[in-house]
Amino acid sequence: MLNKFPLWKNLMVIVILAVAAVYALPNLYGEDYAIQVSPTRTAVVDMTTLGEVEDVLAEQNIVPKSVTLEDQQLLVRVNSDREQLQARDAILRALGTDYIVALNLAPATPEWLQSLGASPMKLGLDLRGGVHFLMEVDMGEAMRKIQDQMRDTVRTDLREERIRYRSVNRMGNDVVITARSAEDFEAALDFIDGRYQGFEIIEDETDLSLTLRMTEDKIKETQDYAISQNVTILRNRVNELGVAEPVVQRQGAERIVVQLPGVQDTARAKEILGATATLEFRMVDQENSLRDAELGRVPFGSELYPNRNGGNILLKEDVILTGDHIVNANSGMDENNRPQVSITLDGAGGDKMSIATRDNIGKPMATLFIEFKATGERDQNGKIVFERRAEVINVATIQGRFGSSFRITGIDSMQEAQNLSLLLRAGALIAPIQIVEERTVGPSLGQENIDMGMQAIIWGFILVLVFMVAYYRKFGLVANTALAANLILIVGVMSMIPGATLTLPGMAGIVLTVGMAVDANVLIFERIREELRNGRSPQQAIHHGYDSALSTIADANITTLIAAVILFAVGTGPVKGFAVTLAIGILTSMFTAIIGTRAVINAIWGGKRIDKLSV
Amino acid sequence: MRQLIKTDKTIPFMKFRGISWIFSGLLIIASIVSLSVNQLNWGLDFTGGTVIEVGYQQPADLAAVRSTLDAQGFGDAVVQNFGTQEDVLIRLEPREGVKAEDLGNQILQALNQQADGGVEMRRIEFVGPQVGDELTEQGGLAMLVALICILIYIAIRFEYRLALGAVGALAHDVIITLGLFSFLGLEFDLTVLAALLAVIGYSINDTVVVCDRIRENFRKFRKGSSEEIINGAITDTMSRTVITSLTTVLVLFALFFLGGQLIHGFATALLFGVFIGTYSSIYVASSLAFKLGISREDLMPPEVEKEGEDLEPML
Numbered sequence: 047m048l049n050k051f052p053l054w055k056n057l058m059v060i061v062i063l064a065v066a067a068v069y070a071l072p073n074l075y076g077e078d079y080a081i082q083v084s085p086t087r088t089a090v091v092d093m094t095t096l097g098e099v100e101d102v103l104a105e106q107n108i109v110p111k112s113v114t115l116e117d118q119q120l121l122v123r124v125n126s127d128r129e130q131l132q133a134r135d136a137i138l139r140a141l142g143t144d145y146i147v148a149l150n151l152a153p154a155t156p157e158w159l160q161s162l163g164a165s166p167m168k169l170g171l172d173l174r175g176g177v178h179f180l181m182e183v184d185m186g187e188a189m190r191k192i193q194d195q196m197r198d199t200v201r202t203d204l205r206e207e208r209i210r211y212r213s214v215n216r217m218g219n220d221v222v223i224t225a226r227s228a229e230d231f232e233a234a235l236d237f238i239d240g241r242y243q244g245f246e247i248i249e250d251e252t253d254l255s256l257t258l259r260m261t262e263d264k265i266k267e268t269q270d271y272a273i274s275q276n277v278t279i280l281r282n283r284v285n286e287l288g289v290a291e292p293v294v295q296r297q298g299a300e301r302i303v304v305q306l307p308g309v310q311d312t313a314r315a316k317e318i319l320g321a322t323a324t325l326e327f328r329m330v331d332q333e334n335s336l337r338d339a340e341l342g343r344v345p346f347g348s349e350l351y352p353n354r355n356g357g358n359i360l361l362k363e364d365v366i367l368t369g370d371h372i373v374n375a376n377s378g379m380d381e382n383n384r385p386q387v388s389i390t391l392d393g394a395g396g397d398k399m400s401i402a403t404r405d406n407i408g409k410p411m412a413t414l415f416i417e418f419k420a421t422g423e424r425d426q427n428g429k430i431v432f433e434r435r436a437e438v439i440n441v442a443t444i445q446g447r448f449g450s451s452f453r454i455t456g457i458d459s460m461q462e463a464q465n466l467s468l469l470l471r472a473g474a475l476i477a478p479i480q481i482v483e484e485r486t487v488g489p490s491l492g493q494e495n496i497d498m499g500m501q502a503i504i505w506g507f508i509l510v511l512v513f514m515v516a517y518y519r520k521f522g523l524v525a526n527t528a529l530a531a532n533l534i535l536i537v538g539v540m541s542m543i544p545g546a547t548l549t550l551p552g553m554a555g556i557v558l559t560v561g562m563a564v565d566a567n568v569l570i571f572e573r574i575r576e577e578l579r580n581g582r583s584p585q586q587a588i589h590h591g592y593d594s595a596l597s598t599i600a601d602a603n604i605t606t607l608i609a610a611v612i613l614f615a616v617g618t619g620p621v622k623g624f625a626v627t628l629a630i631g632i633l634t635s636m637f638t639a640i641i642g643t644r645a646v647i648n649a650i651w652g653g654k655r656i657d658k659l660s661v
Numbered sequence: 662m663r664q665l666i667k668t669d670k671t672i673p674f675m676k677f678r679g680i681s682w683i684f685s686g687l688l689i690i691a692s693i694v695s696l697s698v699n700q701l702n703w704g705l706d707f708t709g710g711t712v713i714e715v716g717y718q719q720p721a722d723l724a725a726v727r728s729t730l731d732a733q734g735f736g737d738a739v740v741q742n743f744g745t746q747e748d749v750l751i752r753l754e755p756r757e758g759v760k761a762e763d764l765g766n767q768i769l770q771a772l773n774q775q776a777d778g779g780v781e782m783r784r785i786e787f788v789g790p791q792v793g794d795e796l797t798e799q800g801g802l803a804m805l806v807a808l809i810c811i812l813i814y815i816a817i818r819f820e821y822r823l824a825l826g827a828v829g830a831l832a833h834d835v836i837i838t839l840g841l842f843s844f845l846g847l848e849f850d851l852t853v854l855a856a857l858l859a860v861i862g863y864s865i866n867d868t869v870v871v872c873d874r875i876r877e878n879f880r881k882f883r884k885g886s887s888e889e890i891i892n893g894a895i896t897d898t899m900s901r902t903v904i905t906s907l908t909t910v911l912v913l914f915a916l917f918f919l920g921g922q923l924i925h926g927f928a929t930a931l932l933f934g935v936f937i938g939t940y941s942s943i944y945v946a947s948s949l950a951f952k953l954g955i956s957r958e959d960l961m962p963p964e965v966e967k968e969g970e971d972l973e974p975m976l
Contacts, residue, residue: 509912561908561912562909598873606866
């Protein structure tokens, strides 16, 4: 029969819409003011912490909506932003610095929806407020550092092999060895041939020079290392800021994106992200009494430092080596399957270490980690006050004289070995970073953007609805139903896709989709009118109208989709958000306008004898 | 049936194509002149620099803001109201020597001292010059790639003359919209670039509908000159073209008036782009294809000889 959908088609339309509606639903529930408590390196969040937090809240006369423990994270929901701040301060005071206490907005999605995996759309920073940084790693500096280290290594090696040279210098991105004589040239060539991984040798016999050049692989490896090192360090520092859902992500070959939703004090954020950490190796002072020092009688030439694992340690004032000599530090297992950290130093560092360890075999050496942390206070000039915080992260006994590469063994756990190697690397950033883009949006502006975007969507929607009913009567109503369904589908799909973020241009994209989505229906309805004018029966007109409009609609939409995809590939942040809503809108509108409206029209007019169509 | 356009008689669109050539030609020349004389008012996204938006509780005293900034050594700052009387937008060029990422906070502090607090930070944007340069390059590239991809798609689906006509119409729309932005001195930022790509999307939508009908009519009516067929196709799709433009313009008005200052440029570019895109899909695309000599033979479905076509179907 003409214009009847089989049952499965009707069911499919209903099921798709129902699923979209369920996943769109969480967006209606809004968000709760919440405080998120998570552990730092050493602490754990468990039922005891939960108890403590509940006590603190009771003391403050705050009745929380809920307190939940999930994935080592405590989420406290409260009723107002005032309570949120009050509770945050109280919890921070009670728990101390071992925990990250962050303000957050937690979606108030009811449990039954949560169990279906439904959650509201993620809002972009322009709607939520917060800071977006784009940081660039100084790759030139990273390369220079690696080559400087290489130059030092080559010098030391040649000296040890007693191969005489006129000079070993860094020239641009190469290390150039100039030999004194033809024999030395041969000897040097023999020696370095195949010795340094990741470097190729260019010989020039006329002026007796050997050039060591980094291979493409080595360059890429160095860049990757510089980036991942910076990402790790930035993650650590972002944790200190107490941000609920931070993003630290590599972008392209040499950039890192940092997004801190809800952070307002950009000055503080920048200071912390840019803070420097250094590392020092020092000998432990065993001659003097630790107890005396703890009582305030610190002997001359020594200093007292806290130990990360509790207690204090007395260290000699002389620094054997600073962290900028560390080339690399990796955690792994030793031959007895115990965790260890292996460390590589540059040439100069190796020399220093070699001299220091020669005289100190059997004595303990400590690794001191120094960080400059923002206290959150400001001096009279409005500058952030920094606190130099130093702690001993490791003490190990020197087992023998060592040079540019050595390892620390006797570490309790793999976790700790990983932490240690991370901290060792943090003390020696091989490439500095620089902020190349910043976008900060205040909270009130974010909310305003949401409100204005919503207004535009609602009014645009109403205007189109009115027009369609006025012009197409009953068929217009059908198109309007499809338009409403389309909105639900867009919101549902946006909520379902994990990476999709709603931004202000994204909302503009939804508005635009509302205007353009009716296009498919306009095409179809105009076709139906045409067919009616040409003398077809209403049923025939509906059938042919849909059929002949189909390929036009597909072609028109695919070309628009091409534009949207390119926009997505090129755009950043908010503009990407526009491309996403536009693309999703095109796809969903094709579904609702072609299949959705057909289902409704078939159900109402299909298979009956009708003389007139209200189109 | 209410009809916006009576379509009983074919409208002789192609008759006026001479006028449309002159009209479009003048617009394009004017745009190019304006683009080379006035150039585009590139936004922060492309030039790099710092923009700070602050909110005061009462209408802001711009002169006081300027003198405060002047005293701090930011004499080159552009200070203006943004949207409302209370909102102030300060724009600074990228500068040598100063750590640009600190600029925003410095200015905020200075303003806060002048106004005794009560200045609310609404937005700080800093874009490094290298990022801006990249964006300009990428933006231009995106536009070109979009045009080429669409050209290929339409050439495959339809015919190369229609494809050239369609892409010619798109380039026409983009150049004239850019010309308008340059002529009025409106800021060209990333959202406007997005709008421009959306204009491409919209305009191609329109053009494809017309092309589709041209192809269909060529196949349906075995008689009639190319001119008559094209006129017929444009007339047939006229009411659809107008209605869709109308609904799009309706929502764009909502966006323009209610969407706020931040997407004003976006809405402006789209509004203008929809008008020019509607015009170009009626006139530019089809008359270009006509000029290139499109004929019935070009659009006939390719004859495919299926194997075993004349055999009885087996049941």
